[in-house]
Amino acid sequence: MTEEPPRKRMVKPPTGGTEEGRGKPARLKTAKMRTPSSQAWLSRQVNDPFSAKARAHGYRSRAAYKVSELDDKLKVLKPGARVIDLGLAPGGWTQVAIERGVTNIVGVDLLPVDPLPPAHIVQMDFTDPACGPLLMQLLGGAPDVVMSDMAPNTVGHRRTDHLRIMGLIEIAAEFAISVLKPGGVFIAKAFQGGETAPVMAILKQNFTDVRNLKPKASRADSSEVYLVATGFKGR
Known part of the structure; x- marks a missing residue:
């Protein structure tokens, strides 16, 4: 349990950059049905280097x-x-x-x-x-x-x-x-x-x-x- 919103499986594993997933900042395709705070959190999660690294290495969370x-x-x-x-x-x-x-x-x-x-x-x-x-x-x-x-x-x-x-x-x-x-x-x-x-x-x-x-x-x-x-x- 964390203080952050529940993680949603909405992001595909990184396909560019290094094995840690570093590359150009990702953009979310749509903000439909999301609050501004939820949109900001998801954007930060997608582009966070430790989150990308966790996805690349098979960890369930950063x-x-x-x-x-x-x-x-x-x-x-x-x-x-x-x-x-x-x-x-x-x-x-x-x-x-x-x-x-x-x-x-x-x-x-x-x-x-x-x-x-x-x-x-x-x-x-x-x-x-x-x-x-x-x-x-x-x-x-x-x-x-x-x-x-x-x-x-x-x-x-x-x-x-x-x-x-x-x-x-x-x-x-x-x-x-x-x-x-x-x-x-x-x-x-x-x-x-x-x-x-x-x-x-x-x-x-x-x-x-x-x-x-x-x-x-x-x-x-x-x-x-x-x-x-x-x-x-x-x-």
């Missing part, structure tokens, strides 16, 4: 490059690791984890997600009390990594949307603290703009290092950042 960059620093998505992916749709983060050797991974999302073997994919509301135990049952043991790309549907009121986002992050953080192995890692998408102090305080109490990171694949004009907590102290 978000794959965000988690790739984070893991280049953290080195936690590796063979033998147990991973839980919260809000996995459309599956880019899980794709990267599998590509890097993770075979024991469970993901959950409200939206349907096409299979990504060997990952277990659950279509369910993560805030449902039954969800956490089900994820743990499918994973078969304590995770080394809990990563969350969750974001609620926005209502258009900036402060309300931000509070709802932070509420989801707190729920994800509390879940991670309740299930992670000692030394484990928690990664969550967040947004700059205040109200992060409570969740940062929770993370600092339970992890040895807590940072905000902004991958290069995250658009420069976006307030998106990633909370990265490493070295879980244990319960």
Whole structure:
């Protein structure tokens, strides 16, 4: 789940430029039945280099490059690791984890997600009390990594949307603290703009290092950042 409008399969794979799809900016053939904001988002998506690169390389979303960059620093998505992916749709983060050797991974999302073997994919509301135990049952043991790309549907009121986002992050953080192995890692998408102090305080109490990171694949004009907590102290 993201803060952006749902991605629509309206763009053909790039046919010119390099294998990353770089070439002349693409133009949408028609704006019929689209709002100006939707038209602008689609145009940006078509011409974004990371989106083109994702299409060319078979990733389901440009978000794959965000988690790739984070893991280049953290080195936690590796063979033998147990991973839980919260809000996995459309599956880019899980794709990267599998590509890097993770075979024991469970993901959950409200939206349907096409299979990504060997990952277990659950279509369910993560805030449902039954969800956490089900994820743990499918994973078969304590995770080394809990990563969350969750974001609620926005209502258009900036402060309300931000509070709802932070509420989801707190729920994800509390879940991670309740299930992670000692030394484990928690990664969550967040947004700059205040109200992060409570969740940062929770993370600092339970992890040895807590940072905000902004991958290069995250658009420069976006307030998106990633909370990265490493070295879980244990319960």
